[in-house]
Amino acid sequence: MIPLNYFVIFSAILFSIGMYGVLARRNAILLLLSVELMLNAVNVNFVAFSRYITPHTIVGLMYTIFAMASGAAEIGVGLAIIVTIYRGKQTLNVDEIDMLKW
Amino acid sequence: MGKEFIYIIPEILILTTATIVLSLDIFLPRERKSLLAYVSIAGLWLAAFLSAGLIGERVSILADMFVIDSFGIILKIVILIAASMAALLAIEFLKESNKYGEYYFLLLSSVLGMMIVTGSSNLIAVFLGIQLTSVPLYIMAGFARTDVKSNEAALKYFLLGVLTAAVTLYGMSLIYGMTGTLNLAEIATKLEHTNLNDPVLFIGMTFVVSGFTFKIAAVPFHFWAPDTYEGAPTPVTAFIAAVPKMAGFAALVRLVFTAFPEFTGQWVGLFGLAATMTMITGNILAIPQKNIKRMLAFSGIAHVGYALISLAVSNQHALSGLVFYMIAYAAMNLGAFAIVIAVGRVSPENQIEDFAGLGSRSPLLAGAMTILLLSMLGFPLTAGFMAKFLVFASAVEKGYVWLAVIGVANSVISLYYYIGVVRQMYMVPPKTEKPVPIPVTIGAVVLTSVVVTMVIGIFPEYFIQLARLVFLVNASF
Amino acid sequence: MTVNGPTIAFLILASLILSAAVYIVTTRNIMHAVFVHLLALSSVSGIYILLYAQFIAAMQVLIYAGAVTTMVLFALMLVKPKAGMEIALDNQQKGMAFATAGVFLSVLLVVLVPKVWATSQEKLTPLTVAKFGKILFTKYVLPFEMISVLLLVALIGVLVLASKEEE
Numbered sequence: 001m002i003p004l005n006y007f008v009i010f011s012a013i014l015f016s017i018g019m020y021g022v023l024a025r026r027n028a029i030l031l032l033l034s035v036e037l038m039l040n041a042v043n044v045n046f047v048a049f050s051r052y053i054t055p056h057t058i059v060g061l062m063y064t065i066f067a068m069a070s071g072a073a074e075i076g077v078g079l080a081i082i083v084t085i086y087r088g089k090q091t092l093n094v095d096e097i098d099m100l101k102w
Numbered sequence: 103m104g105k106e107f108i109y110i111i112p113e114i115l116i117l118t119t120a121t122i123v124l125s126l127d128i129f130l131p132r133e134r135k136s137l138l139a140y141v142s143i144a145g146l147w148l149a150a151f152l153s154a155g156l157i158g159e160r161v162s163i164l165a166d167m168f169v170i171d172s173f174g175i176i177l178k179i180v181i182l183i184a185a186s187m188a189a190l191l192a193i194e195f196l197k198e199s200n201k202y203g204e205y206y207f208l209l210l211s212s213v214l215g216m217m218i219v220t221g222s223s224n225l226i227a228v229f230l231g232i233q234l235t236s237v238p239l240y241i242m243a244g245f246a247r248t249d250v251k252s253n254e255a256a257l258k259y260f261l262l263g264v265l266t267a268a269v270t271l272y273g274m275s276l277i278y279g280m281t282g283t284l285n286l287a288e289i290a291t292k293l294e295h296t297n298l299n300d301p302v303l304f305i306g307m308t309f310v311v312s313g314f315t316f317k318i319a320a321v322p323f324h325f326w327a328p329d330t331y332e333g334a335p336t337p338v339t340a341f342i343a344a345v346p347k348m349a350g351f352a353a354l355v356r357l358v359f360t361a362f363p364e365f366t367g368q369w370v371g372l373f374g375l376a377a378t379m380t381m382i383t384g385n386i387l388a389i390p391q392k393n394i395k396r397m398l399a400f401s402g403i404a405h406v407g408y409a410l411i412s413l414a415v416s417n418q419h420a421l422s423g424l425v426f427y428m429i430a431y432a433a434m435n436l437g438a439f440a441i442v443i444a445v446g447r448v449s450p451e452n453q454i455e456d457f458a459g460l461g462s463r464s465p466l467l468a469g470a471m472t473i474l475l476l477s478m479l480g481f482p483l484t485a486g487f488m489a490k491f492l493v494f495a496s497a498v499e500k501g502y503v504w505l506a507v508i509g510v511a512n513s514v515i516s517l518y519y520y521i522g523v524v525r526q527m528y529m530v531p532p533k534t535e536k537p538v539p540i541p542v543t544i545g546a547v548v549l550t551s552v553v554v555t556m557v558i559g560i561f562p563e564y565f566i567q568l569a570r571l572v573f574l575v576n577a578s579f
Numbered sequence: 580m581t582v583n584g585p586t587i588a589f590l591i592l593a594s595l596i597l598s599a600a601v602y603i604v605t606t607r608n609i610m611h612a613v614f615v616h617l618l619a620l621s622s623v624s625g626i627y628i629l630l631y632a633q634f635i636a637a638m639q640v641l642i643y644a645g646a647v648t649t650m651v652l653f654a655l656m657l658v659k660p661k662a663g664m665e666i667a668l669d670n671q672q673k674g675m676a677f678a679t680a681g682v683f684l685s686v687l688l689v690v691l692v693p694k695v696w697a698t699s700q701e702k703l704t705p706l707t708v709a710k711f712g713k714i715l716f717t718k719y720v721l722p723f724e725m726i727s728v729l730l731l732v733a734l735i736g737v738l739v740l741a742s743k744e745e746e
Binding site: 008011015018022028031032035038039041042045046049050053054059060062063066067070073074077078080081082084085088 | 240256264271276282283284
């Protein structure tokens, strides 16, 4: 069996890479992709914990399914917001989206 | 199984109203669509009455996903009534786009999310409730599609929202790894046998708590608030400012008291620090603001800071103070934003200068605004005073005099910017002599909130009893 | 360190996903980023298979590879690909971002590496979809209903935001 900590540490690294992307990117779509990486890291954590710590219940797996579905809904809304903002400003760079101060 | 559904009739009713609104939208002729607003408001009030019928019940239903207790029910009623006020405010705004069906569907879905958060006893339900609250809000913030500022408000709220959602989820995954459960009560049971000094637990807890404090816009997770408040259409701002914060506080209370009761001693540090930083940041940054919506955003942040004191104290008195604070806060903010909407119809820039001479242009609005601002300031005989008094008193009682002192000092700072608006209204000559017309719907909200603010301030006993009720029946607190 | 088949498979998948992730957050070509993202997310389903969570693996492919990537590609087409490509895709705070994420990761690693989890000794067995379905519609009926409302909200919301003006 693969040690549980392999998964947990893999997930921590993936989460941090996603976080770097969120902080460093300025294209709104790339920001979304980075958030997706973070959400996937979380899901790996949940599945791994669920299988190793409570194999007889499936709480963590259920959580993963709900997190995936709500993540997909979020991304859909986010892309719609991005398309709308592009119509108005012709840019996707969050630094240029600065009518309001950050 | 069948009997359980009696307890979620208010939630089912809101969902039904939302779908009715969405389907009616197709059949109503263009000029009659504002009817949908009244359908929604009727649904919200009916749900509030039905919830009131459940006061005193204490059950856990739907496989321990959802609890019915007085704390949840009272917050639910406040959320429903405040949301009905916010619904009333949007009628004038929607005349232009005529998207009544979509708007009220989103508003009701968001309210449904908040209702579920107030009663959730499982992290899955808390998380999905928060998602269901937030996703409609992102869309509503961008509802004025042709307005670039509104688009931006939506994008910023959305990006910061999903980022915190990811962080919250990561925290939840660590807590799950530690305890093997997501049920709040079971987490508490499991933690009794665990080493509480485990850093993994601490990190998980911090992440989850930070995610929830984002929803209430506490420092350092407040960055979205000023921009979103300024850019979003004002009726949406009124809703975002007044209503979802109650759900955020409910989630925090459930987490702190049900899942982590063992940590009570440590909350003073965490929430005391957060409260102090939130009060100071909100009040200091409110002073230089020229835009009234930004100013109210920072003042709202400051109010969250005062309310957070009650979580630092975290005993029964503090929590009934918190419920009282939420009622007062919702009334004051809905009224203030209603007045901003009325003035904004004449001068759409929403600058504080636009209030110049309001005392002569519209004495009624100016008078109402003065009362609401005095209440936010914490002037005696208003709801704001009683709310602050209860929270500060609970801090003193528990021996945290320093928190109360910081709170009072901050109220003094806030005098500066609240009085600034009053000065504009009465002392500065108007830039324009244009009168400010008051549409009936907006007038109704202003009147209600002023009356509520005064009644709570002058006869607080009844409301204190109501807030106390929360915990009399609730042995676990 | 146990060297066996699954562990080697895990290490290969993990390094593939992590390098794909690094590519996504550093590349200058947004189209490449989207396709590498697809690769990374499909490989995550491999991780789920190693964890005997076949159903989740299938959902991962369907939702992320199928739905999310397609949506992102659609959005990219709507905003014209050049919109994201003209200039650097990074902002000025790259150093800050690196430092923040680095500190964050170090803290996590310091805490997580020595952590011994209370693992159960039971052997992993695949879960049947039937069991999943049963629990989904009994114990988890509230979250299930909430998700359905949330998806309806997203549907309506996207229509409100992105549809063309009626005139």
